[in-house]
Amino acid sequence: MSTTEKVGGGVATYVDQRLGSNRFLARNLKKVFPDHWSFMLGEIALYSFIIVLLSGIFLTLFYKPSMVEVVYDGSYVPLKGVMMSEAYASTLDISFDIRGGLLIRQMHHWAALLFIAAMSVHMFRVFFTGAFRKPREFNWVIGIGLITLGLAAGFSGYSLPDDLLSGTGLQIARGIVQAIPIIGTWAAFLLFDGEFPGTEFISRLYGVHILLIPGLILALVSLHLMMVWTQKHTQFPGPGRTNDNVVGYPLMPIYMAKAGGFFFIVFGVTTLIAGLVTINPIWIFGPYTPDQVSAGSQPDWYIGWLDGALRIMPNWETVAFGYTISWNIFIPAVIMPGIVFTAAALYPFLEAWVTGDKKDHNLLDRPRNAPTRTAIGVMAITFYFLLFIGGGNDIIAISFDLSINWIIWFLRIAIFILPPIAFVITRRICLGLQRRDRDKLLHGYESGRILRLPHGEFIEVHEPLPEKEKAVLMAKLGQNPQPLPAPEPTDANGVRNKHYRIKKIRAQLSHWFYGDNVEPPTVAEIEAGQAHVAHDAALEAPLHEYEELDYVNVPFHGGVLHEEGQPMTNAEQLEERGGHL
Amino acid sequence: MKALAARRRHPAFLALLLLVALLGVGVAYAGLSSTAPAEAVATADQTAIDEGKRLYLEGCSSCHGLNAEGGTAGPTLIGVGAAAVHFQVSTGRMPMGAPGAQAPAKPPDYNEAEVAAMAAYIASLAPGPAIPTAEDLDYSDADVAQGGVLFRINCAQCHQAAGGGGALTQGKHAPSLMKATPQEIYEAMLTGPQNMPVFADGTLPVEDKQAIIAYIVDLQGADSPGGLSLGRLGPVTEGLFLWAGVMLAFVGLAVWIGIKAR
Numbered sequence: 070m071s072t073t074e075k076v077g078g079g080v081a082t083y084v085d086q087r088l089g090s091n092r093f094l095a096r097n098l099k100k101v102f103p104d105h106w107s108f109m110l111g112e113i114a115l116y117s118f119i120i121v122l123l124s125g126i127f128l129t130l131f132y133k134p135s136m137v138e139v140v141y142d143g144s145y146v147p148l149k150g151v152m153m154s155e156a157y158a159s160t161l162d163i164s165f166d167i168r169g170g171l172l173i174r175q176m177h178h179w180a181a182l183l184f185i186a187a188m189s190v191h192m193f194r195v196f197f198t199g200a201f202r203k204p205r206e207f208n209w210v211i212g213i214g215l216i217t218l219g220l221a222a223g224f225s226g227y228s229l230p231d232d233l234l235s236g237t238g239l240q241i242a243r244g245i246v247q248a249i250p251i252i253g254t255w256a257a258f259l260l261f262d263g264e265f266p267g268t269e270f271i272s273r274l275y276g277v278h279i280l281l282i283p284g285l286i287l288a289l290v291s292l293h294l295m296m297v298w299t300q301k302h303t304q305f306p307g308p309g310r311t312n313d314n315v316v317g318y319p320l321m322p323i324y325m326a327k328a329g330g331f332f333f334i335v336f337g338v339t340t341l342i343a344g345l346v347t348i349n350p351i352w353i354f355g356p357y358t359p360d361q362v363s364a365g366s367q368p369d370w371y372i373g374w375l376d377g378a379l380r381i382m383p384n385w386e387t388v389a390f391g392y393t394i395s396w397n398i399f400i401p402a403v404i405m406p407g408i409v410f411t412a413a414a415l416y417p418f419l420e421a422w423v424t425g426d427k428k429d430h431n432l433l434d435r436p437r438n439a440p441t442r443t444a445i446g447v448m449a450i451t452f453y454f455l456l457f458i459g460g461g462n463d464i465i466a467i468s469f470d471l472s473i474n475w476i477i478w479f480l481r482i483a484i485f486i487l488p489p490i491a492f493v494i495t496r497r498i499c500l501g502l503q504r505r506d507r508d509k510l511l512h513g514y515e516s517g518r519i520l521r522l523p524h525g526e527f528i529e530v531h532e533p534l535p536e537k538e539k540a541v542l543m544a545k546l547g548q549n550p551q552p553l554p555a556p557e558p559t560d561a562n563g564v565r566n567k568h569y570r571i572k573k574i575r576a577q578l579s580h581w582f583y584g585d586n587v588e589p590p591t592v593a594e595i596e597a598g599q600a601h602v603a604h605d606a607a608l609e610a611p612l613h614e615y616e617e618l619d620y621v622n623v624p625f626h627g628g629v630l631h632e633e634g635q636p637m638t639n640a641e642q643l644e645e646r647g648g649h650l
Numbered sequence: 651m652k653a654l655a656a657r658r659r660h661p662a663f664l665a666l667l668l669l670v671a672l673l674g675v676g677v678a679y680a681g682l683s684s685t686a687p688a689e690a691v692a693t694a695d696q697t698a699i700d701e702g703k704r705l706y707l708e709g710c711s712s713c714h715g716l717n718a719e720g721g722t723a724g725p726t727l728i729g730v731g732a733a734a735v736h737f738q739v740s741t742g743r744m745p746m747g748a749p750g751a752q753a754p755a756k757p758p759d760y761n762e763a764e765v766a767a768m769a770a771y772i773a774s775l776a777p778g779p780a781i782p783t784a785e786d787l788d789y790s791d792a793d794v795a796q797g798g799v800l801f802r803i804n805c806a807q808c809h810q811a812a813g814g815g816g817a818l819t820q821g822k823h824a825p826s827l828m829k830a831t832p833q834e835i836y837e838a839m840l841t842g843p844q845n846m847p848v849f850a851d852g853t854l855p856v857e858d859k860q861a862i863i864a865y866i867v868d869l870q871g872a873d874s875p876g877g878l879s880l881g882r883l884g885p886v887t888e889g890l891f892l893w894a895g896v897m898l899a900f901v902g903l904a905v906w907i908g909i910k911a912r
Contacts, residue, residue, distance in 0.1 A: 106908025113900050147868055149795050175876055182892045190897065233811055234884065327907060334903055342896055347876030348888050353812045355802045363806040364816025364824065370889030461886040463817040472821035
């Protein structure tokens with residue numbers, strides 16, 4: 070036994086005697102995870118959150134959450150002698166007078182943007198592969214909660230430096246709160262402790278930003294990961310993979326190395342970008358005062374869609390009993406996001422109800438095999454993207470020399486027309502891909518080689534699928550989900566079905582969800598098809614392997630010269646073809 | 651003399667006396683004040699005005715009218731002053747390339763002398779803001795920080811806090827200030843071209859104008875302490891960079907790690 074082993078063993082024993090950890094580690098370090106690049110998208114979110122936490126701790130050492138007015142006397146000359154809040158002055162100090170401060174600030178901001186972007190992409194992966202299905206619905210809901218908290222964390226952080234953009238954003242947020250009927254005005258006064266901007270809000274927001282929201286995110290992230298751990302990770306269909314196993318590599322050492330390495334990659338790239346690319350140059354925007362606003366004031370990207378909704382909303386207001394209800398703010402900024410987040414959180418349950426699917430799903434769907442779900446996802450992304458464009462309408466107008474009014478009108482119409490078009494197109498593409506999968510299973514893939522037969526016919530040689538792809542496609546056999554049957558209005562005894570109407574709607578929705586799916590071929594059909602593929606290969610074989618083989622299978626197209634599959638010597642073939650191959 | 655004495659109470663006498671006195675003062679003033687060099691300048695001015703009028707009739711009158719009285723296609727230029735002409739023509743905004751929401755800046759069609767001639771012609775029609783003098787444009791003593799405050803109060807809501815420009819309604823826009831010269835900035839404030847309001851000396855004194863110019867010049871030359879500036883357009887370009895650059899890079903890296911593990 071080497072010295073290292075002795076020492077290592079000694080430490081392990083010492084720890085185990087006190088924590089009883091060996092059994093735990095032995096069991097869990099062997100845990101197997103399936104492998105796919107898209108399973109690492111969530112890791113990007115986790116790692117960027119860690120970067121946000123670490124850089125945030127540094128920032129708290131120097132940031133002063135105070136709205137007390139001070140005269141700036143730091144090293145940034147164009148603001149020297151200007152009155153500003155202590156919050157803004159301390160952010161300037163972090164940027165210019167504290168060693169490494171600007172780098173850390175930019176890391177914090179870039180990593181925050183990345184955190185939400187990575188969560189979104191991770192959500193797309195989970196949605197389009199159906200990973201949210203039973204038994205993982207709750208984890209999906211937690212994920213939606215995390216994204217919501219991510220938006221809140223980002224927005225509260227964006228508001229803390231108290232620069233011109235921060236204040237403008239806060240004023241809009243206050244306007245949104247005020248637009249809530251009945252309680253709006255009081256709620257706004259409660260939050261801001263009086264008129265805008267007041268003197269309290271930055272310090273209140275600071276507590277929310279550094280304690281409340283990160284605490285909740287940490288708690289939910291832990292829960293999220295624990296559920297992945299206990300429920301096991303889903304996997305794509307493939308060779309040897311079933312709904313009841315997990316095929317992959319053990320945590321130790323493969324995933325420890327991969328995940329650890331990826332953490333350093335994310336950290337490294339984020340640091341590099343923070344060092345090379347400016348984000349939020351607050352010194353240019355200047356301190357916030359309520360009488361100033363800058364053209365091109367924008368929120369960070371993740372709030373952009375909400376800002377866009379506000380920007381494209383027509384100016385509707387109702388005056389009732391002497392009170393104004395600002396539909397122009399209330400609908401786009403409160404009702405619309407409320408509907409979007411609720412629908413997103415409830416989606417797994419809605420889909421399960423529509424499809425009547427009560428099975429556990431540990432094997433992922435390929436997006437094409439759930440065309441309606443994929444189409445709903447693309448429709449939602451289209452909707453989001455249009456609002457997102459609305460959020461940058463002024464920058465788009467000036468960059469591309471367009472009229473901002475035309476952009477707004479385009480979006481007002483497109484927001485109702487383009488998402489349904491995206492739905493229809495996506496669904497058609499998915500169904501087309503399903504047909505192609507069916508063809509591939511039946512006939513193998515097209516090799517691109519054209520063969521001319523002795524009697525003049527041209528055929529394209531099909532080749533058998535690689536094993537891996539075949540396993541992926543075969544996974545669908547017998548698994549094609551069927552729409553729910555239409556209910557009977559009365560049962561066999563003529564008793565009226567009490568739930569007939571709701572069941573009928575459900576059956577119709579289920580038909581809409583599954584009805585157009587392309588039925589995969591049966592095993593018999595595939596075998597017949599593969600005989601065909603083999604026959605193509607055999608036709609071609611003499612060209613390549615004439616010398617090596619004694620005989621080949623030569624089933625001919627058109628004009629039966631031989632029974633299919635009958636072996637035939639090369640001499641016989643040659644004779645049959647009149648000496649030409 | 652007797653006849654004169656007899657008529658000195660005639661009602662016309664007073665009027666005649668006034669006429670004679672006025673004529674006398676006028677002749678004496680003309681004689682005393684007119685000197686030879688001034689006459690030469692007046693002649694040169696007249697030459698410039700004539701040349702300016704010729705250029706005006708050739709290049710501007712189709713929209714602004716034969717006597718600069720304006721029309722459906724262009725506003726009257728009577729009283730806009732030399733500063734407006736210099737700003738519009740020397741930045742290439744006028745003559746306009748095509749009718750549109752707003753005249754964009756482009757390479758100028760006239761040289762400095764021609765611009766000066768046209769400015770002289772328009773200034774000769776009616777008084778208006780003159781081209782700022784070198785003294786007006788001397789911003790060396792101006793307070794940059796004060797200029798920043800004034801810029802954010804008066805300019806940033808259209809030209810954006812970093813002076814990058816911003817969109818207005820119906821395709822109109824406040825242009826970027828990143829290439830504007832001090833003279834152009836001064837003239838723009840003085841004359842309010844296109845959709846810009848006029849910041850006359852009464853509302854924005856000369857020192858304030860100089861401070862604003864000092865701040866814009868500082869912005870033009872400012873380096874970007876945080877690295878690549880992304881056009882200083884704020885969160886839109888940052889978001890674009892995040893998705894098209896950073897996020898794409900990370901997905902690529904994830905794919906790379908995924909492939910290596912096989």
